[in-house]
Amino acid sequence: MGSYALRRLIGVVPTLLVIITVAFFMIRVAPGGPFDIERTLPPEIEANIKAAYDLDKPLVVQYIKYLGGVLTGDFGPSYKYKDFTVAELIGAGFPVSLKLGASAMLIALVLGVTLGTVAALRQNSALDYAVMTVAMTGIALPNFVIAPLLALVFGIYLSLLPVAGWSDGGMADMVLPVTAMALPYIAYIARLTRGSMIEVLRSNFIRTARAKGLPEHRVVTKHALRAALLPVVSFLGPATAGIITGSVVIEQIFQVPGIGRYFVQGALNRDYTLVMGVVIFYATLIMVLNLVVDLLYAVLDPRVRYK
Amino acid sequence: MAVIDIRNLEVGFDTPEGKVQAVNGINLSVDRGECIGIVGESGSGKSQTFMAAMGLLARNGTARGEILFQGEQILGLGSRALNRIRGNAMSMIFQDPMTALTPHLRIGDQLTEVLTTHKGLGKRAAAARAVAMLEQVRIPEPARRMRQYPHELSGGMRQRVMIAMALLCEPELLIADEPTTALDVTVQAQVLSLMRDLKDRLNTALVLITHDLGVVAGLADRVMVMYAGLVVEEGPVETIFTDPRHPYTQGLLNSMPRIDRAGEERLTAIPGQPPNLQRLPSGCAFRPRCAYAFERCEQERPELEDIAPGRRKACHRERLEAVS
Numbered sequence: 001m002g003s004y005a006l007r008r009l010i011g012v013v014p015t016l017l018v019i020i021t022v023a024f025f026m027i028r029v030a031p032g033g034p035f036d037i038e039r040t041l042p043p044e045i046e047a048n049i050k051a052a053y054d055l056d057k058p059l060v061v062q063y064i065k066y067l068g069g070v071l072t073g074d075f076g077p078s079y080k081y082k083d084f085t086v087a088e089l090i091g092a093g094f095p096v097s098l099k100l101g102a103s104a105m106l107i108a109l110v111l112g113v114t115l116g117t118v119a120a121l122r123q124n125s126a127l128d129y130a131v132m133t134v135a136m137t138g139i140a141l142p143n144f145v146i147a148p149l150l151a152l153v154f155g156i157y158l159s160l161l162p163v164a165g166w167s168d169g170g171m172a173d174m175v176l177p178v179t180a181m182a183l184p185y186i187a188y189i190a191r192l193t194r195g196s197m198i199e200v201l202r203s204n205f206i207r208t209a210r211a212k213g214l215p216e217h218r219v220v221t222k223h224a225l226r227a228a229l230l231p232v233v234s235f236l237g238p239a240t241a242g243i244i245t246g247s248v249v250i251e252q253i254f255q256v257p258g259i260g261r262y263f264v265q266g267a268l269n270r271d272y273t274l275v276m277g278v279v280i281f282y283a284t285l286i287m288v289l290n291l292v293v294d295l296l297y298a299v300l301d302p303r304v305r306y307k
Numbered sequence: 308m309a310v311i312d313i314r315n316l317e318v319g320f321d322t323p324e325g326k327v328q329a330v331n332g333i334n335l336s337v338d339r340g341e342c343i344g345i346v347g348e349s350g351s352g353k354s355q356t357f358m359a360a361m362g363l364l365a366r367n368g369t370a371r372g373e374i375l376f377q378g379e380q381i382l383g384l385g386s387r388a389l390n391r392i393r394g395n396a397m398s399m400i401f402q403d404p405m406t407a408l409t410p411h412l413r414i415g416d417q418l419t420e421v422l423t424t425h426k427g428l429g430k431r432a433a434a435a436r437a438v439a440m441l442e443q444v445r446i447p448e449p450a451r452r453m454r455q456y457p458h459e460l461s462g463g464m465r466q467r468v469m470i471a472m473a474l475l476c477e478p479e480l481l482i483a484d485e486p487t488t489a490l491d492v493t494v495q496a497q498v499l500s501l502m503r504d505l506k507d508r509l510n511t512a513l514v515l516i517t518h519d520l521g522v523v524a525g526l527a528d529r530v531m532v533m534y535a536g537l538v539v540e541e542g543p544v545e546t547i548f549t550d551p552r553h554p555y556t557q558g559l560l561n562s563m564p565r566i567d568r569a570g571e572e573r574l575t576a577i578p579g580q581p582p583n584l585q586r587l588p589s590g591c592a593f594r595p596r597c598a599y600a601f602e603r604c605e606q607e608r609p610e611l612e613d614i615a616p617g618r619r620k621a622c623h624r625e626r627l628e629a630v631s
Contacts, residue, residue, distance in 0.1 A: 302410070
């Protein structure tokens with residue numbers, strides 16, 4: 001399994017190269033540049049600034065210089081947040097994004113699996129229908145709709161929680177963004193778990209477990225749950241990617257100083273290096289997490305062996 | 308006292324097409340050390356009778372009647388109360404060993420949990436008992452098997468694990484539902500001889516559910532033939548084979564190749580199909596397929612009657628002579 005993981009990690013490199021190349025030229029297609037401001041600068045000064053950042057050189061030369069920088073771990077300076085390098089900005093934003101994303105993922109898993117299991121055990125009961133109806137709504141509503149609704153209800157009407165902001169990153173600041181991020185995934189995971197749990201509960205080995213006279217909770221947790229979780233684990237790969245991209249929207253709406261917000265700001269400001277840095281960071285993160293998910297699959301199902 | 312005594316058992320299933328009656332009021336009892344073979348086609352209700360006893364009916368299934376296990380009515384007990392008995396004093400082996408074990412748990416875990424649940428043994432004591440039991444069912448290298456997963460074992464090996472699992476608590480009653488059907492013929496013979504040994508040694512009551520009369524001949528003391536949820540014939544194994552009294556039993560025997568009569572006669576199939584359990588024919592359920600049927604069979608369902616000591620049949624015909 002170790003050599004499999006290593007080979008997968010090496011496979012990340014060519015994928016990243018493609019992503020960097022496409023992203024690099026795509027941002028340049030967008031009109032405008034990082035130093036376009038309403039009051040136009042005298043041409044000499046603008047030329048000076050551009051020269052300082054190599055922006056006067058042909059695009060291909062800039063690309064090669066950028067790649068060289070990335071290879072040595074240098075993602076360049078931010079054009080907009082002067083005095084900060086891109087690495088510093090990502091380093092500052094990542095803990096915040098991680099806190100949000102990991103909390104959302106954990107809550108989605110725990111609640112989703114629990115609700116799905118309960119619904120499966122009470123199949124076709126009122127409880128089952130209630131869970132599935134709520135789940136359907138959760139899936140149907142995109143998070144950019146859920147987020148402002150939550151802010152409106154809990155922030156403004158009820159005044160229970162801050163509408164937005166991240167004063168100290170405490171519990172109160174986290175509740176709304178984490179909820180908005182987690183809700184659709186709770187719904188997805190609950191539906192997935194319910195479906196696979198119903199199927200597993202009908203399988204022969206569950207009949208054997210019951211015939212052995214094991215208490216029902218043991219049958220469910222020890223014999224059924226692990227088998228029922230396999231589809232959920234497969235979903236974790238796309239789900240992490242979804243949580244990461246979703247955080248871009250959520251952090252913007254709730255004004256959370258994470259990577260997602262830097263990404264949006266960077267794109268609006270044509271802060272080329274910042275956008276590139278975040279793209280590379282996100283891409284690597286998603287690929288590594290997908291590898292982790294695949295390895296987790298082998299842990300859950302001993303029949304799966306990676307060579 | 309009989310180990311298990313089933314009285315007037317009816318099992319039905321609610322389906323979108325209406326109620327399906329799988330078992331239509333059967334009576335049977337099994338004594339200690341006795342092996343009874345339950346024979347019949349798919350859908351004759353032979354498995355569902357014992358699924359009801361184990362509390363393992365599908366969600367849409369309901370059972371009525373009485374099932375006395377060592378004198379205690381167990382039909383209708385909740386799973387909590389049944390769990391004192393299942394896997395402990397009464398255990399069951401299923402048809403398909405390839406899917407009957409939990410794929411993500413080690414053999415050892417699946418065996419020892421029976422002992423920790425029912426006998427309150429510690430992990431180590433349970434593991435020692437499990438290894439000893441694997442040895443008894445003739446599994447080579449039992450200590451290594453304990454650490455393996457089901458997919459690392461062959462089908463015959465897995466069925467032995469199932470048998471070991473069922474015997475761990477030394478049950479009073481062992482129900483084997485088609486225990487050899489999914490196995491290779493050579494492995495079948497090994498598993499059968501193993502079961503014969505264990506039955507003799509442990510003096511366990513054994514219910515052998517099968518459609519294979521060969522299996523019954525080798526193992527059972529008494530045979531019950533079921534058709535459409537009813538018992539149609541019952542008797543000691545020798546007399547059933549030499550002197551079948553019900554046309555269905557006779558049909559089953561004629562459709563089975565026999566080494567002692569090789570070349571003497573052609574195999575004959577029973578004409579027609581097993582009946583639709585939702586629309587059973589009037590009178591005798593076997594009538595549409597029966598070569599001996601006459602008017603009375605259409606009007607009146609034959610009751611299961613004593614015809615000789617220990618022998619019963621449900622047929623209006625006194626004797627089975629060929630009808631022209």
